[in-house]
Amino acid sequence: MPRTTSMREGALQDLIGQLEDTAKQAGDRISEYLAEARVRQRLADAADAIKDVRLAVLGRIQGEPAAKPLEEMTVRELHELASERQIPGRSSMGKAELIDALRRG
Numbered sequence: 202m203p204r205t206t207s208m209r210e211g212a213l214q215d216l217i218g219q220l221e222d223t224a225k226q227a228g229d230r231i232s233e234y235l236a237e238a239r240v241r242q243r244l245a246d247a248a249d250a251i252k253d254v255r256l257a258v259l260g261r262i263q264g265e266p267a268a269k270p271l272e273e274m275t276v277r278e279l280h281e282l283a284s285e286r287q288i289p290g291r292s293s294m295g296k297a298e299l300i301d302a303l304r305r306g
Protein backbone atom coordinates (compact mmCIF):
# COMPACT_ATOMS: atom_id res chain seq x y z
CA MET A 202 0.00 0.00 0.00
CA PRO A 203 2.70 2.55 0.73
CA ARG A 204 3.95 2.29 -2.84
CA THR A 205 0.46 2.90 -4.27
CA THR A 206 0.04 5.93 -2.03
CA SER A 207 3.42 7.22 -3.13
CA MET A 208 2.48 6.74 -6.78
CA ARG A 209 -0.80 8.58 -6.26
CA GLU A 210 0.97 11.44 -4.53
CA GLY A 211 3.45 11.63 -7.38
CA ALA A 212 0.66 11.65 -9.96
CA LEU A 213 -1.17 14.29 -7.95
CA GLN A 214 1.98 16.45 -7.80
CA ASP A 215 2.40 16.07 -11.58
CA LEU A 216 -1.21 17.12 -12.12
CA ILE A 217 -0.76 20.13 -9.84
CA GLY A 218 2.36 21.11 -11.78
CA GLN A 219 0.50 20.82 -15.09
CA LEU A 220 -2.37 22.91 -13.75
CA GLU A 221 0.06 25.59 -12.54
CA ASP A 222 1.76 25.66 -15.95
CA THR A 223 -1.62 25.93 -17.70
CA ALA A 224 -2.68 28.77 -15.39
CA LYS A 225 0.57 30.63 -16.10
CA GLN A 226 0.14 30.20 -19.85
CA ALA A 227 -3.46 31.41 -19.63
CA GLY A 228 -2.34 34.44 -17.62
CA ASP A 229 0.35 35.21 -20.18
CA ARG A 230 -2.17 34.98 -23.04
CA ILE A 231 -4.63 37.23 -21.24
CA SER A 232 -1.87 39.80 -20.72
CA GLU A 233 -1.03 39.65 -24.43
CA TYR A 234 -4.69 40.09 -25.42
CA LEU A 235 -5.10 43.05 -23.08
CA ALA A 236 -1.96 44.68 -24.48
CA GLU A 237 -3.28 44.15 -28.02
CA ALA A 238 -6.65 45.61 -27.04
CA ARG A 239 -4.94 48.71 -25.61
CA VAL A 240 -2.95 49.14 -28.83
CA ARG A 241 -6.13 48.74 -30.90
CA GLN A 242 -7.89 51.33 -28.75
CA ARG A 243 -5.00 53.78 -29.15
CA LEU A 244 -5.10 53.28 -32.91
CA ALA A 245 -8.86 53.85 -32.94
CA ASP A 246 -8.39 57.02 -30.87
CA ALA A 247 -5.72 58.23 -33.29
CA ALA A 248 -8.01 57.50 -36.25
CA ASP A 249 -10.79 59.48 -34.55
CA ALA A 250 -8.43 62.40 -34.01
CA ILE A 251 -7.38 62.30 -37.66
CA LYS A 252 -11.05 62.32 -38.71
CA ASP A 253 -11.65 65.33 -36.47
CA VAL A 254 -8.75 67.19 -38.08
CA ARG A 255 -10.05 66.23 -41.53
CA LEU A 256 -13.50 67.60 -40.66
CA ALA A 257 -11.98 70.79 -39.29
CA VAL A 258 -9.87 71.29 -42.41
CA LEU A 259 -12.84 70.65 -44.71
CA GLY A 260 -14.93 73.06 -42.66
CA ARG A 261 -12.28 75.75 -42.85
CA ILE A 262 -11.96 75.25 -46.61
CA GLN A 263 -15.73 75.72 -46.90
CA GLY A 264 -15.48 78.93 -44.89
CA GLU A 265 -16.83 77.59 -41.61
CA PRO A 266 -15.34 79.02 -38.42
CA ALA A 267 -13.03 76.76 -36.46
CA ALA A 268 -15.10 74.25 -34.52
CA LYS A 269 -14.41 72.70 -31.18
CA PRO A 270 -13.78 68.93 -31.04
CA LEU A 271 -16.90 66.85 -31.54
CA GLU A 272 -16.68 65.33 -28.05
CA GLU A 273 -16.86 68.82 -26.53
CA MET A 274 -19.99 69.76 -28.47
CA THR A 275 -23.45 69.47 -26.97
CA VAL A 276 -26.00 67.08 -28.47
CA ARG A 277 -27.85 70.12 -29.81
CA GLU A 278 -24.70 71.40 -31.54
CA LEU A 279 -24.04 67.95 -32.98
CA HIS A 280 -27.63 67.75 -34.28
CA GLU A 281 -27.22 71.16 -35.94
CA LEU A 282 -23.96 70.11 -37.55
CA ALA A 283 -25.51 66.81 -38.69
CA SER A 284 -28.42 68.76 -40.14
CA GLU A 285 -26.05 71.04 -42.06
CA ARG A 286 -24.30 67.99 -43.44
CA GLN A 287 -27.61 66.23 -44.12
CA ILE A 288 -26.76 63.13 -42.09
CA PRO A 289 -29.68 60.69 -42.49
CA GLY A 290 -31.35 59.48 -39.29
CA ARG A 291 -29.82 62.26 -37.21
CA SER A 292 -33.01 63.12 -35.34
CA SER A 293 -33.03 59.79 -33.49
CA MET A 294 -29.28 59.64 -32.76
CA GLY A 295 -27.60 60.13 -29.43
CA LYS A 296 -24.29 61.90 -28.92
CA ALA A 297 -22.00 58.95 -29.66
CA GLU A 298 -23.98 58.03 -32.77
CA LEU A 299 -23.91 61.61 -34.03
CA ILE A 300 -20.15 61.80 -33.53
CA ASP A 301 -19.67 58.53 -35.43
CA ALA A 302 -21.97 59.64 -38.26
CA LEU A 303 -20.23 63.02 -38.56
CA ARG A 304 -16.84 61.35 -38.68
CA ARG A 305 -17.97 58.95 -41.38
CA GLY A 306 -19.11 61.95 -43.39
